[in-house]
Amino acid sequence: MKSKIEHYFAEIILFSTTLFWAGTFAIVKNSVKDSSPIIFVAIRFSLAALVMIPLIYKYFNEIKNYLKPGLILGITLCIGFILQTIGLAHTTATKSGFITGTLVVLTPFCEFFILKRKPSKGAITGVVFVFIGLILLSTKGNNVLHLLYELGNDFNFGDFLTLLGALAYSIYIVYIDIYTVNANVKILTFIQIVVTAVVAYLFAIIFDLINIEPISVNFTTSLILSFIYTAVFATVLTTFLQTKYQNKVTPTEAGIIYSFEPIFAAIISYIFLGEVLGLISYIGAGILVIGVIIAHLMPDKK
Numbered sequence: 001m002k003s004k005i006e007h008y009f010a011e012i013i014l015f016s017t018t019l020f021w022a023g024t025f026a027i028v029k030n031s032v033k034d035s036s037p038i039i040f041v042a043i044r045f046s047l048a049a050l051v052m053i054p055l056i057y058k059y060f061n062e063i064k065n066y067l068k069p070g071l072i073l074g075i076t077l078c079i080g081f082i083l084q085t086i087g088l089a090h091t092t093a094t095k096s097g098f099i100t101g102t103l104v105v106l107t108p109f110c111e112f113f114i115l116k117r118k119p120s121k122g123a124i125t126g127v128v129f130v131f132i133g134l135i136l137l138s139t140k141g142n143n144v145l146h147l148l149y150e151l152g153n154d155f156n157f158g159d160f161l162t163l164l165g166a167l168a169y170s171i172y173i174v175y176i177d178i179y180t181v182n183a184n185v186k187i188l189t190f191i192q193i194v195v196t197a198v199v200a201y202l203f204a205i206i207f208d209l210i211n212i213e214p215i216s217v218n219f220t221t222s223l224i225l226s227f228i229y230t231a232v233f234a235t236v237l238t239t240f241l242q243t244k245y246q247n248k249v250t251p252t253e254a255g256i257i258y259s260f261e262p263i264f265a266a267i268i269s270y271i272f273l274g275e276v277l278g279l280i281s282y283i284g285a286g287i288l289v290i291g292v293i294i295a296h297l298m299p300d301k302k
Helices: 004-028 037-088 093-101 103-115 121-137 144-153 157-179 185-209 221-248 251-258 261-273 279-297
Strands: none
Touching: 004 221, 004 251, 004 261, 037 157, 037 185, 037 221, 093 103, 093 157, 103 121, 103 157, 103 251, 121 251, 121 279, 157 221, 157 251, 185 221, 251 279, 261 279
């Protein structure tokens, strides 16, 4: 059982990583029009790998010890990114955000099936509240029934890919819990990033050859700034912090924390883009916070 101080500090760190991830919505929003989505992912992670080389070069001889966990984590992470990116091209941003948020529901099941560990009643109750909050938050001020109707009657291929992406993220969260105990976090982070970049390039080339997504990049100032932010802060920093600190909490608790991403994204979008949420969305954000509080009042056992 980890100490409470260590546990709460890890949660603060994970909330910080979620904040950095949320920042990518506002920053990348107008930049990906200058690049095909998958090649954007590939270049982003390539730059991140280059940034990490000065930090891990003295540990190169340890890479062979972390190839298996690094490959598993990197491939799972990349699949999640690619499925979400392709899915977004075939569905709305609202539906994509909500479906991706279902990882908070999927993670307890992945934790149970992979780790054979049943989440606490408090964690499950918190997940239910968070899921309800995500539904309301995803309405963007519109009628809740309209969102549910859209999901139920217009569930398309893009939505299906996004759901698979959420499942991949959930599996990734659980495997982080498995492979990061007593690991060299810098090496494991580096391998994940390199694997994600390589797999993304492979998918980009294949999709270009079969005309699913032609490769295109126009290096505008906006795109370059997006690459810098996403590579350094939303990839190197966040992947390192997630790899180092997530094993201090349970996967279900981590999923609940990561569900705050749409709230942080809404705040950042309001500050930098002037986007305003409706009353229903604010109520959803409040319910989401209540879910986190419930999970802490009835803590899970690590």
